[in-house]
Amino acid sequence: MIQTDSDSSKRVAYFYNRFIGKFQYGKEHPMKPKRIIMAHNLIVNYGLFRQMDVYLIREAQLQEIGKFHDPDYIIYLSQFMSQNKINFVKEYCSANNESVIPENLLEEFKLIIKWSQQQKVKTENSEFKVGDSPDNPTFSGLFSYCQLSSGASIDCAHSILTGQADIAINWSGGLHHAKKKEASGFCYINDIVLCILELLRVYVRVLYVDIDCHHGDGVEEAFYLTNRVMTLSFHQYGDDFYPGTGQLNSVGVGVGRYYSVNVPMKPGMSDQPYIEMFKKITSRVMQVYRPDCIVMQCGADSLSLDKLGGFNLSIKGHGACVEYMKSFGIPMILLGGGGYTIQNVSRCWAYETGIALGQQIDQAIPSNDIYYDYYSPDYLLHFPIKQNVENRNKTEDLNKIVATVYDYLSHIENAPGIHFHDVPFSFYPDMDEENEDENKEQMDQKQEVSLNELEQELGISNSSKNEISVQSNSRKIYSKSQQQDL
Structure with a gap:
């Protein structure tokens, strides 16, 4: 009930x-x-x-x-590749001439070489605690x-x-x-x-x-x-x-x-x-x-x-x-x-x-x-x-x-009075501009497949209106006000 x-x-x-x-x-x-x-x-x-x-x-x-988060830590996570992918890229690049290697694989190969050259006694893995214990493993799609x-x-x-x-x-x-x-x-x-x-x-x-x-x-x-x-x-x-x-x-x-x-x-x-x-x-x-x-x-x-x-x-x-x-x-x-x-x-x-x-x-x-x-x-x-x-x-x-x-x-001030000295900038600059920026367009492309899947899962027809929330940047796919239409 x-x-x-x-x-x-x-x-x-x-x-x-x-x-x-x-x-x-x-x-x-x-x-x-x-x-x-x-x-x-x-x-x-x-x-x-x-x-x-x-x-x-x-x-x-x-x-x-x-x-x-620390910039170096973010870069490490965002550029992380699984060991299987590293092995694949190395094998592919060593078996092909650089002129015929796809650009994305070539860039990843260069990144692997760069990391190998920079590795010292303390690796980035151990510094960032990623992959150095069973608790925090590396896995495919980690940063996503x-x-x-x-x-x-x-x-x-x-x-x-x-x-x-x-x-x-x-x-x-x-x-x-x-x-x-x-x-x-x-x-x-x-x-x-x-x-x-x-x-x-x-x-x-x-x-x-x-x-x-x-x-x-x-x-x-x-x-x-x-x-x-x-x-x-x-x-x-x-x-x-x-x-x-x-x-x-x-x-x-x-x-x-x-x-x-x-x-x-x-x-x-x-x-x-x-x-x-x-x-x-x-x-x-x-x-x-x-x-x-x-x-x-x-x-x-x-x-x-x-x-x-x-x-x-x-x-x-x-x-x-x-x-x-x-x-x-x-x-x-x-x-x-x-x-x-x-x-x-x-x-x-x-x-x-x-x-x-x-x-x-x-x-x-x-x-x-x-x-x-x-x-x-x-x-x-x-x-x-x-x-x-x-x-x-x-x-x-x-x-x-x-x-x-x-x-x-009892030691703290009741509803302490705080004066703003510095208001952090918005995470969403230029959100009021009419034209969406490149990141927004890329985000929409990434979400297109999952949007259709979730619509089907919720039982929402393809003709239902989907709106972008200007304030949050997330795609609203169902509104409570649509209840009577379902």
Whole structure:
């Protein structure tokens, strides 16, 4: 059954591109982008997409990514070639005269030679942490994957800033571990930081809330010295759990002191104490900080039965946090994140898409879903959590955490007054010009195939109007106002 709550009037923008789910970190790697496709199929089959404006994700440009990430790191990722391709190019070029080698292969061959000559004791791989461990492998299409994820999160910010949406959703985002010049924890480009930087062009204060089982270290590090962003992370901590940061006394430095809030917990955390503590802390944060916008990372590895996380939350418990943050009635961006039991990740994000729309979904998995068999044996949206799991978080310890956080928050200025000294330039220069620039035309060509595929997937006829959103640069392929035409 789908129940509609009293606040179902929010305008929701949803960003998706089916190509994002076709990248593969590797057969044995726990990160499976396929979960994004699975979540999308549930969103479509539950009919939720009809209540949203649906945008086709575009690729972020290098200049956008460069607002946070190191130029050399971006160049390395953008020019990355898989080892198979390097071997192919080398063999092809050595077997042919340069005059008959296709120009694109010749350029790549020159790049390979250049890298070989420049390699010293410390290779670029080890410097940037890409491909030097099983966590952050190199794979075909790596940079395109990063561009799509980041492009959607940046455009989520624009849909909020321009008043096109009250809530924006990008389940392919939320890659919170990536650092300025290195990959970390399955994350290469930090779409969250890029999203928040764009929001800061207009908003004075942004609140970042992270309910992933792992600490949002990359985002915290990026804003550790500022009071314009408060980072609030609820995560598992201790026993060498990755990434090993996010202790209670990690509160920020300088102007940013007390604007980093960490809520470290032990394994076994269940719904009731988690939600209780979440509401106590976030309500005080909202009261004191009074942000202009909320960016929420909804990592689903805090769910029960996750392959990497140690919490024992249900989908409803996880979703209750999203619902509570929505209740404050300020602009909100929902992003994905971790989650490694993929059928539960897709369930969770479909459920939380419903929450954004003011709908509580409690139906069985639609039998026409192409991933229906993944949800056996019960084929239900809400799966049973583990029983007889020890919650190692004692009530008195949780109360101490809340009291400590309250003490930290008492040191900050209520809704601190910030004067703009430098407003960052837009990521979209010359957007008001009548003629589209070369990058825009290239972006449209890249999206043509995926646009047709997604139209078919959503059941939208070819005659339906497709419009370009001038503000976000993403292609709007379905509008809530079209509902009566379907």
